[in-house]
Amino acid sequence: MLGLWLQDGDLRLHDDLPPPEPAPDEARVRVLTAGVCSTDLELVRGYMPFTGVPGHEFVGVVEDGPTDWVGQRVVGEINAPCGVCPACQAGRGNHCPTRTVVGIVNHHGAFAEQMVLPAHNLHRVPDNVPTEAAAFTEPLAAALRIGEQVRHAPGSRVVVVGAGRLGQLISRTLAVTDCELSVVVRSDRARSLLESHGIHTTSADALDPASADLVVEATGNPQGFAIARRLVRPGGTLVMKSTYAGDLTVNASMLVVDEITLVGSRCGPFAPALALLASGEVEVRDLIAARYALRDGVQAFAEAGRPGVLKVLVDMLS
Secondary structure, three states, X not given: OOEEEEEOOEEEEEOOOOOOOOOOOEEEEEEEEEEEOHHHHHHHOOOOOOOEOXXXXXXXXXXXXXXXXXXXXXXXXXXXXOOOOHHHHOOOHHHOOOOEEOOOEOOOOOOEOEEEEEHHHEEEOOOOOOHHHHOOHHHHHHHHHHHHHOOXXXXXXXXXXXXXXXXXXXXXXXXXXXXXXXXXXOOHHHXXXXXXXXXXXXXXXXXXXXXXXXXXXXXXXOHHHHHHHHHEEEEEEEEEOOOOOOOOOOOHHHHHHOOOEEEEOOOOOHHHHHHHHHHOOOOOHHHEEEEEEHHHHHHHHHHHOOOOOOEEXXXXXX
């Protein structure tokens, strides 16, 4: 089987990977396309140890598994919890201490011709959602997770810091809510994309310090936290979306003094994400910067790692 293999920070193409065999509760999926995200790039940089096939943003067709899933075009949730521990029993399977995470923790991912995952992780893709749009389901769900965690009042001043791959999606989901939204951007391309959707863009220096009720940090680097922290008002909420290799230095005392609510935010709900894609309420395909065949997957990662590049897709059948 053809696929990308990551080991000790070295990403290579292999043509001799063994095809995955599904367990009784799993489905084997023929991958159609997969997206390169910032977490994939950070894994290569050593964000956390991982050996295997990376990739967790995918669309595929079920080839083997429960009968009612075979032949279906699907996306899949990336956390595979044990189902029996206290966290799972309490409905917190995404935080199961022994969970595997597709393409990230002890579970081969989507940058290969085939992959397996639990059948209950699957979601059917609506017929009117193109495959390249469905590839955004996982990060769009992550963007929607913010709304599950933080309820902002109508008219709240909301700032998104960062307009890269995830920041674009976060901004677009927040834009359909009743808030006063501004997005801190640096690149002209990111600015023009957001403004084409009627979203207000600005620079960090143009915003008053301590003026936002809710700030979402989505820059993908440690410097973004300082900007977000400066903008959130006392008693406000700062949502952290970035994952990256390395440490972050924080003045914890001032978080206490200003009574800042700090929220870590990760995976989100797939069904609402697919519904947004099906309704057309959130458009994503203008974020696609390039598409590569799987055989050129290493080059796809290199392209995705260039500054300012948004979504790069890897097509398995090209």
